[in-house]
Amino acid sequence: MGEARQFLTLPGRFQMRQGGELQSPVIAYETWGELNAHRDNAVLIFTGMSPSAHAASSPADPAPGWWEEMVGPSKPIDTNRFFVICVNSLGSCFGSTGPASINPDTGEPYRLTFPVLNLEDVATAGKRLVDSLGISSLYSVVGPSMGGMSTLAFAVLFPEMARSLVLISTGARSLPFATALRSLQREMIRKDPDWQGGDYPLDAVPITGMRLARKLGMITYRSAEEWERRFGRERTAAERKSGDGFALDFEVESYLEHQAQKFTGQFDANCYLYLSRASDLFDLSDHGGSLQAALRKMQAERVLVIGVRTDFLFPIKQQYELAHGFEHAGRRVNLVDLPSIQGHDSFLADMDRFRPILCDFFNGDWQALNERCSAF
Amino acid sequence: MGEARQFLTLPGRFQMRQGGELQSPVIAYETWGELNAHRDNAVLIFTGMSPSAHAASSPADPAPGWWEEMVGPSKPIDTNRFFVICVNSLGSCFGSTGPASINPDTGEPYRLTFPVLNLEDVATAGKRLVDSLGISSLYSVVGPSMGGMSTLAFAVLFPEMARSLVLISTGARSLPFATALRSLQREMIRKDPDWQGGDYPLDAVPITGMRLARKLGMITYRSAEEWERRFGRERTAAERKSGDGFALDFEVESYLEHQAQKFTGQFDANCYLYLSRASDLFDLSDHGGSLQAALRKMQAERVLVIGVRTDFLFPIKQQYELAHGFEHAGRRVNLVDLPSIQGHDSFLADMDRFRPILCDFFNGDWQALNERCSAF
Numbered sequence: 001m002g003e004a005r006q007f008l009t010l011p012g013r014f015q016m017r018q019g020g021e022l023q024s025p026v027i028a029y030e031t032w033g034e035l036n037a038h039r040d041n042a043v044l045i046f047t048g049m050s051p052s053a054h055a056a057s058s059p060a061d062p063a064p065g066w067w068e069e070m071v072g073p074s075k076p077i078d079t080n081r082f083f084v085i086c087v088n089s090l091g092s093c094f095g096s097t098g099p100a101s102i103n104p105d106t107g108e109p110y111r112l113t114f115p116v117l118n119l120e121d122v123a124t125a126g127k128r129l130v131d132s133l134g135i136s137s138l139y140s141v142v143g144p145s146m147g148g149m150s151t152l153a154f155a156v157l158f159p160e161m162a163r164s165l166v167l168i169s170t171g172a173r174s175l176p177f178a179t180a181l182r183s184l185q186r187e188m189i190r191k192d193p194d195w196q197g198g199d200y201p202l203d204a205v206p207i208t209g210m211r212l213a214r215k216l217g218m219i220t221y222r223s224a225e226e227w228e229r230r231f232g233r234e235r236t237a238a239e240r241k242s243g244d245g246f247a248l249d250f251e252v253e254s255y256l257e258h259q260a261q262k263f264t265g266q267f268d269a270n271c272y273l274y275l276s277r278a279s280d281l282f283d284l285s286d287h288g289g290s291l292q293a294a295l296r297k298m299q300a301e302r303v304l305v306i307g308v309r310t311d312f313l314f315p316i317k318q319q320y321e322l323a324h325g326f327e328h329a330g331r332r333v334n335l336v337d338l339p340s341i342q343g344h345d346s347f348l349a350d351m352d353r354f355r356p357i358l359c360d361f362f363n364g365d366w367q368a369l370n371e372r373c374s375a376f
Numbered sequence: 377m378g379e380a381r382q383f384l385t386l387p388g389r390f391q392m393r394q395g396g397e398l399q400s401p402v403i404a405y406e407t408w409g410e411l412n413a414h415r416d417n418a419v420l421i422f423t424g425m426s427p428s429a430h431a432a433s434s435p436a437d438p439a440p441g442w443w444e445e446m447v448g449p450s451k452p453i454d455t456n457r458f459f460v461i462c463v464n465s466l467g468s469c470f471g472s473t474g475p476a477s478i479n480p481d482t483g484e485p486y487r488l489t490f491p492v493l494n495l496e497d498v499a500t501a502g503k504r505l506v507d508s509l510g511i512s513s514l515y516s517v518v519g520p521s522m523g524g525m526s527t528l529a530f531a532v533l534f535p536e537m538a539r540s541l542v543l544i545s546t547g548a549r550s551l552p553f554a555t556a557l558r559s560l561q562r563e564m565i566r567k568d569p570d571w572q573g574g575d576y577p578l579d580a581v582p583i584t585g586m587r588l589a590r591k592l593g594m595i596t597y598r599s600a601e602e603w604e605r606r607f608g609r610e611r612t613a614a615e616r617k618s619g620d621g622f623a624l625d626f627e628v629e630s631y632l633e634h635q636a637q638k639f640t641g642q643f644d645a646n647c648y649l650y651l652s653r654a655s656d657l658f659d660l661s662d663h664g665g666s667l668q669a670a671l672r673k674m675q676a677e678r679v680l681v682i683g684v685r686t687d688f689l690f691p692i693k694q695q696y697e698l699a700h701g702f703e704h705a706g707r708r709v710n711l712v713d714l715p716s717i718q719g720h721d722s723f724l725a726d727m728d729r730f731r732p733i734l735c736d737f738f739n740g741d742w743q744a745l746n747e748r749c750s751a752f
Contacts, residue, residue, distance in 0.1 A: 173609060174609075175600060175603075175604055176600075176603040176604055176606075176607040176608065176609070176626065176627075176628040177595070177599075177600035177603050177604070177628075179626055179628055179629070180591075180595050180603065180628050180629070180632060181595060183624075183626075183628075183629045183632070184588065184591050184592060184595065184632070186622060187588060187591070188564070188588060190622060191584045191588065193569060208567045212560065212563060212564060212567065212588075215556075215560050215563070216560060216592070219553070219556050219557060219560065223553075224551060224552075224553035224688060224691065227551075227552040227553050227556065228551055228552055228553070230552075231552040232552065233549060233550075233552070233659060246562060246566060246649060246653065248559075249653075249656065249657070250552065250555055250559075250656070251552075252552040252555055252556050252559075253555070253556070253559045256556060256559070256560070273622060277622065277625075280625065280626065281625070283609060312600060312688075315600065
């Protein structure tokens, strides 16, 4: 498998929002398509918490990306027309500098000496990347989930950069229910004895804590409705053995087990802790004292907000709140309120509903888009 | 503090539904009020997973019970009129025989040698208790949450015993979403190294696993709406210290921490595992091949079903399903569909809504009750 990833080193000291700094951090990214002569056809994508910058395949790396159906030639974010950039968040572990990276000042991994991460830092790293590519105006910035909050941070810190925003299954802040769930995921990892206060060796990572956290993630990313349709009360194929009283009884348990096994080993535990907490710490109204003050700073002319009825990490009322706020700030806003049953993960799972919306948006077919939208 | 608990030993071998048996198990219970001359004024209460039989205070034990506002003289379940019995579930650890009890055959605690527990076993133990009190017809059997499933098991196994049923925030089976959450709670306990395959010493119980499981329980017992109103994004009083990057930031995290600390030490980990799994294993349609076949076996004339819109462990559609099914089976059914924001725990928290409903029901004021009910 080839390598499509590119790396940008930000020279000098990178100041973190909440204090502390990084020495010459690296930002990993991928691009698709070509920057046009006016340098004005770029689309920047911020990711959710766990994906890498590999949003889509390319000749250099033909492996399917996490948003393969959305990004590519003749796809909704059409790389025949747009120069698409996907950035691996600062603090992550897929090429960008994060807690698992070596601190050049010490020659040791940062681990918990990594400074507190905010999504504003993720946004600032994205801005430095865009600058380095010689781009001063983006057609759009797109972000699902945590990436949507990074997009909002980008738009409030660098208001002149984005001509439009696409905010998917996200919100202006984390609500206490989501914070409680993420806090518990972090505790599962920190309470795993193998976490060792963050100093685990790379050949003995806190697998148990990561697996539990991933399972809770899977439970909260989807919806009760979907699981009932998929699994019902189906029992696992294996006969229950006597003396094996707490083995997996139900298909839904096997599914979670399978998902957790896939995830483990991919993601560094300390990076997970930092990104998870950055999501909880984000509050757009920190920028000006109120949500409305923050939204008024942004200059994007057009905003597309997409939400899903069954999402309970970023419930639909958070997308209505954003749509209302942007409209109040004088922007052209489209809100799409989807009945997908796949919950928070619908932007990865219910492509038949998401594809046409982004297609209309990136084609500038406002009439077709309006017909898909909800009043708010 | 006095002892109001009484103990009944069931002599001989108690056969468990799914195989295995217990030697002379003990059932702990409390009673309030007096059995009348006709012996027909008894109300039996099955509890949720974690409470003891101490539903209400009494002269012998003045400590407030878990349903203190509901059970007592001139309270909704009025002990001036009714002889109220609350039973500690078989398999629990508050006086009834469970995995933490000594197996008389070995002199050692059962631990994981305790046979697989089903809610039908809990119901059968309740029946033996009622028999021992010389009661052959109960005014009502009442059960919230897991207790509602035990009530359904009781009603299908011993159809002639109950003249009415009160089913609160419960369902005819566990749905896969609830099973996934409970399965994860069990895994948190089992993955705690201190669990030691179930053989933990009593002075070194798996506290970490129990605390994590309790926190997840608290998250799922309440609702996102309630937490937003209660906590918003309030920060904890303590200033965040540098180098203390994963301390508790938000009030909602402190609240969970406090709740988890209260719970730990009260509940035996193995008992928790058995009762949690018994909830997942329950499916009323096992009794006759379909829900309708099971409901047709029951003889209770009147059924009150109460559900809460914000409950996502036993979502409101499960209470509608029960109400429809009972009506189809020819019973008089009242369904109350409550807008409480306290989620699954509303029957413990939103007493102002629950009290009048049970009041009308136990007063036999059907007209007043009808006015509180929803069409279905």
